[in-house]
Amino acid sequence: MPNLNLALAAPPSVRLTALDQLWFQVSGTVCNLRCHHCFISCAPDNHSLWFMSRRQVREALADSRELGVKEYYFTGGEPFMNRDIEGMLEDTLTLGPATVLTNGTLLPPRRVEGLGRLAEASRYTLEMRVSIDGVTPEMNDAIRGAGTFDRALEGVGRLVAAGFLPIITTMQSWPDRETDTILAAFREVLAGVGYARPRLKVLPPLLMGAEAERTRGYLPTERVTAEMLEGYDVDQLLCSRARLVTADGVLPCPILADVPGSRLSTGLTEGAELPVRLTEQACYTCYLNGAICANMPSGTGDYG
């Protein structure tokens, strides 16, 4: 029997341990697709959060040096909907490594060639993370829309030909016992477009936005309480290591991009100093799974 009193307890706060990851919501909530599992319901007509300018990104990059940021992530919406994305990446790659989270459907040959040149010219890595949510058109397109499986695979093929080893991310929509079979099928499909040594990353679903309609929302008891943080390694939570910069200010993390009231500040330096209250139920998924949004697990224990 779940303890319903937990849901009424005051949410705990988390302070930044170090600003290791700086996220940019460069295309706001605007996306060329309308995926049924999107946790911020991004779509062509969702203009609740608008595009960032190259100048806004530059200002945050300047602040990020003093704060000692280790990695930069570009997300949306679909980052390649932002016409200045290449310039933003060029600015970023003079400072540190950059990762772009893309649906892979806006990668025509000329753009991929340009990205390849940017990657080659920098001492830092440029990672392309492409979301594909199934090993067949039927499985993927049911979530991401008609034709997106073939278009994303075509994008992956171009990236590989340009020298990238894209990280293929997929939301787990199958029971755990099928994971090995699904991953084997992914490897086969990706080999078909010339990707012989794929990097695969499986993500848990976030039960909010469009996904709450597709499956279910969070239960009242699925939230983080102060008691749950006792003895817990808080550095597993993204908000202890990251901030999100948007056109509209600084937020704790990309999962909360479209959650009203989650804005922390206008500037990055101020936003890095403010604690984050774990009021949102999505924080529960982060609590259970660790900082799922980063490319790599950040390591456990011994921090500080």
Next chain:
Amino acid sequence: MRFEPGREYSKVAVVGGIYSNYLALEVCLADARHQGVEAVMCLGDLGAFGPHPDRVFPLLDAPDVSVIRGNYDDSIARGLDDCQCGYTDPRDNHFARLSYRYTFSNTAPANRAWMAGLPGEHRFRLGELDVLACHGSPRQMNEFLWESTTPMHFLEKLARDHDADVILGTHTGIHWVGRLPGARAYVNAGALGRPANDGRTEVWYAILEAHGRDLDVSFRPVEYDYRRLGTEMAEEGLPEEFIETLETGWWTTCLEILPGKERARGRF
């Protein structure tokens, strides 16, 4: 010269993860002493990957050698479930578990106790530079600092936060140096345990020499009898994939942790 924390040196050798490669360690120590180093700093991860983990300990038990604790040593000493590398990829995890179980069950209790007593970091002077030797990073024993994912401003913050001119680390297995303004630097010593994913069979360590605040860093290749090591690994039932790495210089396992740039340089 006997190593003493806090003491001033002018020339030292820095040795990264050994991963039970006692044959490479023997050659490395002889080469470093021949180069006239005053002390050898071993940055931890004594076991893993290779055969007969107990064979590295007599070599490290020398007055001029100083050892700090890596995540592998920490896990083996404390009897943890895994090596704390944080793999999520099932294949990487499979090989990491094989290696960890072998190393744990073949490390003598006395050596486990010795590792439990190792310090997590060392500080000393090199010329006029304050040096901090650690395993991963000064803030986290198992933090990966790769050349392609470590911004210079991040290293500057580490140096500032931890009052060091020079930070020494390993943990990734690929050597590199990051030069910072003001004669400061980060040096990743690479690893003696396996090749640097560069298609060469040699393994690497670093020699640092300082006059005043002028720091010279050189990486030295170590040629050792990798065929003999491979034969012993096969006799011990260690995976063929590990032996292939020794023979080809390309990593075949633990690939998930590599950033795209470093991974693209390798074969797998």
